Amino acid sequence: MIKRWLCLLYFAGLTGCAGLSELESTNTLGSSEIVLTGRIELDPPLRADEQELHMLGSGRYRNKLLVVVGDEYIDLREPGFDALRNAAVVTLGEDFHIRVPRRATLVYSGGSILMGADKRGRVDYLHLPGKVKFHTRPGDEAIYLGTIKYTRDDFNGISDVNVIDQHTQSQQAFKQAFGKSLRSRKAVLE
């Protein structure tokens, strides 16, 4: 029960303790950090009315998802403090640029979309599987994860996952958004 409420609080933004944040400016990037770029797509995409977000503050998570990246794999079906510490909120279907602590090896644990949050405290998620490991090199400023496209069935089960390489477009979009490029490398996913 406590875990559920932690997640609820997290999604509601009441704790204000999102462990990872989106990059706002390349000037603020520390030497102990690396930028993880990529995009998460859902096929078919969420309908406007599909997320039943009735709990106070939950509306801000419409078309958003929680992405978890850290030192080791975290099962998002049993999330704890580790998931909160290694999570960032990103927008579905748009490029993300997350600042993550620089580590030789990182693991993308997947994502969770808040599908429902009612006034009684029921919280429902659509979990997007991950458990993908990749390595960084000392000179890397950014790592490109790819466009991860999750195909779902009628019951919101994930029936297929494809990683699409859109590195060039992603780099161009990054330069447009931030005014400069970062030394970016495609992640080799394991």
Add this chain to the structure above:
Amino acid sequence: MTKSRMKIHLSLFFIAISSLLAGCGTTGYLEKPAQAGASIVYGYIDMSDAPTKLQWMNMKQLKPVSDKPYYGFYVDDGMFYRADVPHGTFKFWEFGGFSTLRNANYTFQFPSQGKGAMDRRIEGQDIYFAGCYKYKKVKTGFFSAGKFDMEPIGGNCEQEMLERLGKWAKHPEWRKLISQRQAELGRVAGVQ
């Protein structure tokens, strides 16, 4: 209305509510179909290991999109049933009841992602059996969310439920669906 009569009415009302809460859910007859081509969905949960009896059950229509996606069920001693289910994709959503002993409402939530054993795609007018299950509590840590499992019950459960369901089916259209399924099961049993 005089004060005394009002008191009697209120007392009767509270007795009725108490009986409902302490009892086994809300039963009801399957009356005239509200729409053509609709179906029956039914099943059974043995709640003897649960902290409450089964008093309510609902499922959610995932497709096609509806502004009223939740469908409630009648409940009769563990059997849940309803008619007038249109074509679409349905997911069993929640069930529960009130325990007078513990003075608490219990709500059990089915996982919201993926096709569960009970979930159905209603593709044509028919009678859809969600299955017979026994509620099993899964042990978790003190601070963890409560969990449960549904253990399938074998045997002649479907036939037994059809027998019981027949008593609630008033309209010939529903009775026909039930007897057709009973005949199918009879043929299968005959072959075996």
